[in-house]
Amino acid sequence: MKYNDEEKNIIDAYNSGKMKLTTPSEKELEDIKAAAKNTFRKNKKITLRLYDHDYHGIQKKAFEMGIPYQTLISGLIHQYIEGELIPKKSV
CATH class of the missing domain: 1.10.1220 (Arc Repressor Mutant)
Structure with a gap:
């Protein structure tokens, strides 16, 4: 798979331990769901x-x-x- 420069930087940061994954909070999940829903709503x-x-x-x-x-x-x-x-x- 080919990655752009931004994606490569993220992968490198994760692999080197500079970036850690965390579980999103309930509020963050709700915000993400609302943004996704609004993105595809044709109004x-x-x-x-x-x-x-x-x-x-x-x-x-x-x-x-x-x-x-x-x-x-x-x-x-x-x-x-x-x-x-x-x-x-x-x-």
């Missing part, structure tokens, strides 16, 4: 107008991936916001 509905060609294309791609087309659209928007989509280079 906004929008109406979106698309070109017919784009609509059918997104449906086709979603079908090929085995997911609902709304999920694909939501995922693409999220990736764009997080800076994970790489723009095409112009020729």
